[in-house]
Amino acid sequence: MITAETLGRSVSRETLERLSLYLALLEKWNPSINLVARSTIREAGQRHFSDSAQIAALDQIPLGPWVDLGSGGGFPGLVVAILKAEDTPDRQITLIESDTRKATFLRTVIRETNLTANVMAMRIEDAPAQNATTLSARALAPLPKLLDLAARHLGPTGTALLMKGENWGKEVKDAQTQWQFSCTPHTSKTNPNAVVLEIGDLVHV
Numbered sequence: 790m791i792t793a794e795t796l797g798r799s800v801s802r803e804t805l806e807r808l809s810l811y812l813a814l815l816e817k818w819n820p821s822i823n824l825v826a827r828s829t830i831r832e833a834g835q836r837h838f839s840d841s842a843q844i845a846a847l848d849q850i851p852l853g854p855w856v857d858l859g860s861g862g863g864f865p866g867l868v869v870a871i872l873k874a875e876d877t878p879d880r881q882i883t884l885i886e887s888d889t890r891k892a893t894f895l896r897t898v899i900r901e902t903n904l905t906a907n908v909m910a911m912r913i914e915d916a917p918a919q920n921a922t923t924l925s926a927r928a929l930a931p932l933p934k935l936l937d938l939a940a941r942h943l944g945p946t947g948t949a950l951l952m953k954g955e956n957w958g959k960e961v962k963d964a965q966t967q968w969q970f971s972c973t974p975h976t977s978k979t980n981p982n983a984v985v986l987e988i989g990d991l992v993h994v
């Protein structure tokens with residue numbers, strides 16, 4: 790069960806019910822399609838739901854399209870979609886995931902929880918440009934490659950919220966050889982060595 794304490798913020802009963810149903814479906818599907826590492830499923834509340842919820846709070850412009858790249862089992866994009874359904878219900882949220890079994894799982898959670906988020910079961914490189922105001926990704930690619938993928942879908946004034954592990958400093962330096970961007974690191978609320986990089990003004994050098 791997901792609680793307000795897990796998320797670190799108060800939410801409606803409906804939101805908690807949606808998140809708890811999502812967790813139940815994750816537990817049911819994970820043994821067959823490895824949505825998250827099996828070793829993490831018992832602590833999914835903290836490792837996946839709480840970790841993803843912090844992204845929703847960093848959203849600078851709560852308007853316009855939000856796109857989540859390489860969503861896998863829905864982290865962080867599907868948690869964001871559930872939280873935004875309460876905060877800004879008109880927000881258009883798109884999850885791009887090329888693995889068709891994972892995309893089917895995402896669509897199942899969306900249907901069962903009565904959300905309106907969109908799933909594109911295709912490669913990020915092939916998906917129509919999303920012109921996003923906010924873009925998110927976790928565990929998808931090293932930053933230089935990730936910025937290549939993000940640039941296709943980020944609108945001109947958009948912000949990318951990218952969840953990175955302890956090597957984030959080196960990844961930023963590597964990316965600066967190819968990209969110019971503003972970058973604010975926010976220490977992760979679930980891991981003191983990890984960060985959420987808030988990246989804007991992205992221009993290819």
Ligand SMILES: C[S@@+](CC[C@H](N)C(=O)[O-])C[C@H]1O[C@@H](n2cnc3c(N)ncnc32)[C@H](O)[C@@H]1O
Nearest residue numbers: 859860861864886887888911912913927928929
């Ligand atoms: C390591 S998983 C991370 C999933 C999720 N973001 C998380 O943190 O739990 C990376 C996911 O990105 C998807 N993926 C990788 N490259 C992709 C691409 N070029 N286009 C679409 N999806 C991609 C994979 O299928 C996989 O589900």
